[in-house]
Amino acid sequence: MRKRLEQYWRSSLLALLCTLCASSLAQVDTLDIRLEQSVKEIISSDFDLDLLPAQSIYGQDWNARNIDSPAYDYKLMKLGYTLDLVEEGCEYVHPFKGRITSKYGWRRSRWHKGIDIDLDIGDPVYAAFDGVVRIQRYNPGGFGNYVIIRHYNGLETLYAHLSETLVTVNQTIRAGQVIGYGGSTGRSTGSHLHFQTMLMGQAFDPSRIIDFNTFTLKNDQATVNNTWFPYIRKGNTRANIAPPNARRYHKIRRGNTLSGLAQRYGTTVNRICRLNRISRTTTLRIGRTLRVR
Numbered sequence: 390m391r392k393r394l395e396q397y398w399r400s401s402l403l404a405l406l407c408t409l410c411a412s413s414l415a416q417v418d419t420l421d422i423r424l425e426q427s428v429k430e431i432i433s434s435d436f437d438l439d440l441l442p443a444q445s446i447y448g449q450d451w452n453a454r455n456i457d458s459p460a461y462d463y464k465l466m467k468l469g470y471t472l473d474l475v476e477e478g479c480e481y482v483h484p485f486k487g488r489i490t491s492k493y494g495w496r497r498s499r500w501h502k503g504i505d506i507d508l509d510i511g512d513p514v515y516a517a518f519d520g521v522v523r524i525q526r527y528n529p530g531g532f533g534n535y536v537i538i539r540h541y542n543g544l545e546t547l548y549a550h551l552s553e554t555l556v557t558v559n560q561t562i563r564a565g566q567v568i569g570y571g572g573s574t575g576r577s578t579g580s581h582l583h584f585q586t587m588l589m590g591q592a593f594d595p596s597r598i599i600d601f602n603t604f605t606l607k608n609d610q611a612t613v614n615n616t617w618f619p620y621i622r623k624g625n626t627r628a629n630i631a632p633p634n635a636r637r638y639h640k641i642r643r644g645n646t647l648s649g650l651a652q653r654y655g656t657t658v659n660r661i662c663r664l665n666r667i668s669r670t671t672t673l674r675i676g677r678t679l680r681v682r
Contacts, residue, residue, distance in 0.1 A: 440521070446470065451523065469615075482518075504596065506601075519563055520540035522536060532576075533549060533573070545588070549575065638679065639653075641674060
């Protein structure tokens with residue numbers, strides 16, 4: 390009798406444990422299913438592509454990750470695009486009425502493809518034209534928090550180094566709407582707005598169409614062609630073509646020689662020595678930066 394009771398209690402206890410485990414597993418499975426049902430990533434296919442701006446230029450190409458999308462078409466850009474920048478009910482609003490701290494152009498061996506506008510952290514940043522948000526991302530080594538808006542006039546604008554963004558991908562935006570706040574995120578040495586104007590994923594000088602003294606458009610219409618992109622050579626968007634009078638620099642690596650640098654950059658040893666106040670016998674230390682043009 391005693392043994393039977395022990396066996397009974399053991400069997401009962403085992404059954405109870407099995408029931409509890411099964412119940413717990415069922416709850417976990419239910420939780421997983423509910424999470425899968427409630428958390429859904431928004432992708433471009435959920436967005437009505439027929440509502441995309443400027444389809445005469447971009448078609449239905451809608452990439453929320455790559456800035457230079459769609460690919461730059463050199464043949465079409467040689468012909469150029471005539472854009473009506475504003476029309477009745479669709480005006481221009483300056484992103485932030487601040488002082489320019491850095492212009493579009495060549496900057497220490499690379500192109501600075503936008504205009505930097507001074508602001509304080511927390512200052513509101515405004516959308517320049519009506520459009521739809523194509524990209525809203527964080528890039529720690531570059532733009533920090535940034536937003537790209539594709540506009541109905543064919544342009545795209547980029548707003549970088551924001552402390553906070555207030556918009557999401559696929560969101561329709563009106564000119565003058567606050568899209569974020571000024572900051573110094575990403576690769577930045579102080580609070581400012583890095584502002585770009587783009588066509589077909591490539592940036593041109595915003596001052597070609599915007600007067601940064603009066604904070605207004607220079608004209609209601611603009612004809613953009615390949616000459617607006619001086620860093621591109623025959624469709625190669627990574628050519629990084631330097632202006633004829635641009636300063637160029639080179640960081641010394643193992644095996645570099647003055648004669649080799651002169652040949653590489655189309656100059657002379659004497660000119661490199663003169664620019665850097667060195668002689669032909671100066672030891673080229675690895676990591677040193679020399680001006681070569």
